[in-house]
Amino acid sequence: MESFGARLHRAVDERGPLCVGIDPHPALLARWGLADDVAGLSRFARTVVEALGDRVAVVKPQSAFFERFGSQGVAVLESTIRQLRDRGSLVLLDVKRGDIGSTVHAYASAYLDPSSPMYVDAVTASPFLGVGSLAPMFDLAAEHGGGVFVLALTSNPEGAAVQRARTADGRTVAQQVLDEIAQLNMGAEPLGSIGAVIGATVGETGCDLSAVNGPLLAPGLGAQGATAADLRVVFGTALPAVLPSYSREVLGAGPDPEALRAAADRAVVDCRAALAMS
Numbered sequence: 215m216e217s218f219g220a221r222l223h224r225a226v227d228e229r230g231p232l233c234v235g236i237d238p239h240p241a242l243l244a245r246w247g248l249a250d251d252v253a254g255l256s257r258f259a260r261t262v263v264e265a266l267g268d269r270v271a272v273v274k275p276q277s278a279f280f281e282r283f284g285s286q287g288v289a290v291l292e293s294t295i296r297q298l299r300d301r302g303s304l305v306l307l308d309v310k311r312g313d314i315g316s317t318v319h320a321y322a323s324a325y326l327d328p329s330s331p332m333y334v335d336a337v338t339a340s341p342f343l344g345v346g347s348l349a350p351m352f353d354l355a356a357e358h359g360g361g362v363f364v365l366a367l368t369s370n371p372e373g374a375a376v377q378r379a380r381t382a383d384g385r386t387v388a389q390q391v392l393d394e395i396a397q398l399n400m401g402a403e404p405l406g407s408i409g410a411v412i413g414a415t416v417g418e419t420g421c422d423l424s425a426v427n428g429p430l431l432a433p434g435l436g437a438q439g440a441t442a443a444d445l446r447v448v449f450g451t452a453l454p455a456v457l458p459s460y461s462r463e464v465l466g467a468g469p470d471p472e473a474l475r476a477a478a479d480r481a482v483v484d485c486r487a488a489l490a491m492s
């Protein structure tokens with residue numbers, strides 16, 4: 215089984231360094247002329263899949279925007295995941311799960327077991343209960359070629375109070391998370407399968423990213439104010455591992471599929487230029 219890190223490395227080589235989120239905000243549904251209901255959600259997601267599923271390396275459905283419609287919304291999410299997989303983009307489900315280990319085991323089964331209806335290539339996870347509590351996700355990901363992106367320094371301004379706080383040994387919480395990820399990825403080639411989430415908005419991280427050896431997902435571009443040029447300040451010499459992520463900035467170009475493709479292509483050009491600066 216090829217690892218997620220290897221599959222992601224190839225996808226980025228072939229399609230460019232870009233993750234596009236599917237975040238069907240009510241305001242975006244309205245802007246696209248769609249109703250804020252399950253039919254509107256379904257049309258929105260299908261349009262993004264058809265425009266970008268065979269074009270961008272990674273597509274990241276934001277589970278919350280599907281869950282808000284209950285079981286019917288989750289059914290749309292399941293179908294969106296299947297359609298994306300058929301079109302060849304890697305699917306990163308942004309669901310930020312985390313709990314005690316025995317419950318994380320169930321989350322792992324839900325998203326990283328190929329027999330699950332919600333099976334995806336990778337998920338986002340929260341380390342607030344300790345990175346070690348996510349071990350069932352790491353194990354199942356390793357078994358089936360999946361990936362896990364662990365929150366480290368999030369793009370929202372509130373995150374810093376927790377994530378930049380110092381632990382007993384003087385490291386920041388974020389650095390401790392990154393060090394634990396580095397342990398999990400040690401020796402992996404060309405890239406480990408356990409990623410970190412570091413917002414493009416955070417400025418200088420104060421962290422040593424050199425040993426992570428996994429993908430660094432960078433949300434916060436576009437709607438949250440960061441630009442591709444900011445990636446250099448945030449990631450420094452770790453730029454080659456960065457996977458820039460845009461949602462509203464690209465989605466706002468819809469519903470015309472050509473306009474969505476053009477927006478994604480522009481983002482790839484900007485990000486390639488920014489990442490080449492390393």
Ligand SMILES: O=c1ccn([C@@H]2O[C@H](COP(=O)(O)O)[C@@H](O)[C@H]2O)c(=O)[nH]1
Nearest residue numbers: 276368369413433434437438460461462
């Ligand atoms: O630190 C984080 C972690 C996750 N996100 C998610 O990414 C998208 C961002 O959407 P934009 O429209 O590009 O702002 C969204 O789904 C967030 O939940 C993040 O922003 N920051």
